[in-house]
Amino acid sequence: MVETTGPARKVWAPWDDADNKPFVRIEGVTKKFGDFVAVDNITLDIFEREFFSLLGPSGCGKTTLLRMLAGFETPSDGRILLDGEDMSRVPPHKRPVNMMFQSYALFPHMTVEKNIAFGLKQDGISRDEIGERVGRILALVQLGKFAARKPDQLSGGQRQRVALARALVKNPKILLLDEPLGALDKKLREETQFELMNIQEKLGITFIIVTHDQEEAMTVSSRIALMDQGRVVQVATPSEIYEAPNSRKVAEFIGEVNIFECRVDSVEKDCAHLESAQMPCRVRTARSLDARPGDTVWSAIRPEKMVVSLTPPGDLSVNCIAGEVWDIAYLGKLSVFHVKTDSGLMVTVTQTNRLRETERTITWEDRVYITWSANAAVVLRD
16 A cells, blocks of 8 residues: 655555455345346455445446445345455344435434434433534534524535434444435535545545446545446446446446447557548557457547647548537537548547637537547457
């Protein structure tokens, strides 16, 4: 494990340290509902203090997996270990975990303070300790001045923080979050993501979040497990899963991407050359491939790694496509260009708006040239 010094955030990767044992171990877990397989033979290691995301489309099994961690569902096969202890026979209320639901499930007749204290009272904690713990957690989530209010007197973001405080006040070893920000508007959701990260870092609790929002997962996570049809298709850090997807399915789910079907023309020590019926040019990559000439592969290029210009480059034969601007989306800080190439393929390019919108030089129906560097493309085998 490597750590930086000074005010910078820690560079932290316990999953790369062979001496570190996982805090959560999911071993060959399958969950069936009749003939339907919701979770299909998943094995995952999650480390202490991670902010780990289960990401995927609706129905991929991520919430079912979270509910098995909480003890609300029982695996059909496999087992779940928390801090080395098999949870098979441990009921939900005795597990060192707490769960924050999407609906928040606050008691409308109770004040913020009483909502947060409810679980502690149920556990028979003394009044003095309850007061001390509730006061501390109210300060952490910045709700001290709202302690006497009821949920209907709070904004959506404040109710979300009450639910978070109620889950954290019991000092769980693991906090499970099921789409916790889904009810918030975009701006508030983005602000709350950073609040969650700061709270998690201060408390040192392991957070496991379920979300279908890729931007949310990319923002908060130490690592992401991308799920599809009950299986995990890739586990990686946000940067790794974006820059080095292991399949077309992952590349297409995480962010925008242009994917071209290609044939391997030649492979050298530090580069490869591809040909594609979809493009008139050759595609040159800055890395070698474990492939042979004639193999079918796919070249995946992110829109922001392409450059669109009215001026043709010096060499049109390598990493260059010509076409007509079909559509433009102006998003303030960047513009999205949809370019219909001469072969009929639609390619997406994003470009930072360094000039004012009224000074933009590229417009609809312009003939343009799209280029990219040799290290921009990721070559995928499936």
